[in-house]
Amino acid sequence: MSMVHPGMAQSGVAQSGIERADIAFEVNGAAVRVSVPPVRRLSQVLRDELRLTGTKVGCDAGDCGACTVLVDGDPVCACLVPAASVTGASVTTVEGLANGRLSALQASFLDHGAAQCGICTPGLLVAATALLERNPTPSEAETQDALGGVLCRCTGYRKIVAAVMQASRHMNGIDLRQPDVGHAVGASPIRLDGVPKVNGTEKFGGDSFPVDALSVLVVRSPHYHAGFAFGDLDAWVEAHPGIAGVFTAADIPGKNCFGVIGPFADQPALAEGFVRLRGEAVALVAGEREAILDLDLTDFPISWTELPHVLQPREAKADGAALIHQHRPANLLTSGYVERGDPEEALAGAAATVSGAIETSFVEHAYIEPEAGYAYMDGDTLVVVACTQAPYMDRDDTAKVLGLPVDKVRIVPTATGGGFGSKLDVSLQPLIGLVAMKTGRPAALAYTRNESMMSTTKRHPAEMKATIGADAEGRITGMVFEGDFNTGAYASWGPTVANRVPVHASGPYATPNYRATGYAIHT
Structure with missing residues (x-):
């Protein structure tokens, strides 16, 4: 349950132990x-x-x-x-x-x-x-x-x-x-x-925080795969002046699960008992701005039990590999398939064939603005003001996680300092929304660069192979393609990637005989 310090929810600026100086310029x-x-x-x-x-x-x-x-x-x-x-x-x-x-x-x-x-x-x-x-x-x-x-x-x-x-x-x-x-x-x-x-x-995501907003810190996993348990959160809050509360998955009033493609949604806003990725959020610490600026989380009461992990699709789909999600055999999220004609026959009769294998790494979208925003209650409506590429998807996922009707969640997009696809998924919206709901105070959060890079969506790493055949005039007669796409611990856009790549793998060329398969594999 939430650990809220009595008397702190409406307090003034916290007393900081850091020495101050008057600076004139x-x-x-x-x-x-x-x-x-x-x-x-x-x-x-x-x-x-x-x-x-x-x-x-x-x-x-x-x-x-x-x-x-x-x-x-x-x-x-x-x-x-x-x-x-x-x-x-x-x-x-x-x-x-x-x-x-x-x-x-x-x-x-x-x-x-x-x-x-x-x-x-x-x-x-x-x-x-x-x-x-x-x-x-x-x-x-x-x-x-x-x-x-x-x-x-x-x-x-x-x-x-x-x-x-x-x-x-x-x-x-x-x-x-x-x-x-x-x-x-x-x-x-x-x-x-x-x-x-x-x-x-x-005004971008971090440019209009209310002066009375609680600042939020996210406690994140340092491990790829681990179990965890909390210690005495009440005592920790008591020992840290200016901290208004600690919030965990137990405080989430709705369904602790989000994802941009509904039928595949599988990611918790706050992990419950174990984590599947390094950087996964496990708890929120809310407090006065000065207290949060000076806060050292090294004594935060959480213990970790590191568990085995796999980072590559070839490991995740190997026989006997542990399942990352129990309902997805062989750690396969989904696959895409496109076929036309008889590609094997076309390749066998081709005047020339070429085969190749290509590996790509994950790509950080590297927008200059890390995720940022604030949330507050307007009567019984939750308002989230944040940078985003997808306000309606934000609204639906935030409402689901926080147990609110969609008409009681209002997403106000700020200017967005780059996104390139990685600000389509929700990030901090349900987190700051939870704090605002629980405390009655506006709640503000701006990710650090490290947080942004470790916790948000990336371009999929891929292992791909293909064979293309052409006739004596150089016209393509057939192609076979197969690709494994590392979709990470959670679905996100994995279904789109697995299904769209086979559609596009032949490029702009007329390919009368074609087969392409894409696999989104959890790691």
């Missing part, structure tokens, strides 16, 4: 003073204390550059800068680039379509601003060098580079008007959400 031309731990990241100070959410956080490791700001005119990754080090300095964020108007650079970004999802755009604009202040007409090589520390997953960089190089052409701004009715064909309008994406006002 300038942001976008205005003097500010904050009282924070000296080693608090500048990115957190800007976003959480000053509410300048135009500065984005993608990795907290200096890898993505989304948090780039100017400190005394020089671009730095704000996630790597301790707050104390900017004492007396001048900091410029995307909100301060043009004092409420559009700079020539921002106008050029709009004109070139250089802002797509928009999560990297503030970092790129800030880095480019530093370049243009030194060199108003940079070469392509100079531009690429200046922007090399900021990653983008949408554009391919060409439009961004062109926008920076041609910024000086936009000193008089840009025409933001849409084409007149009847004149849209052939026009090149500014994207409807372009302005907020270049001036830092667009």
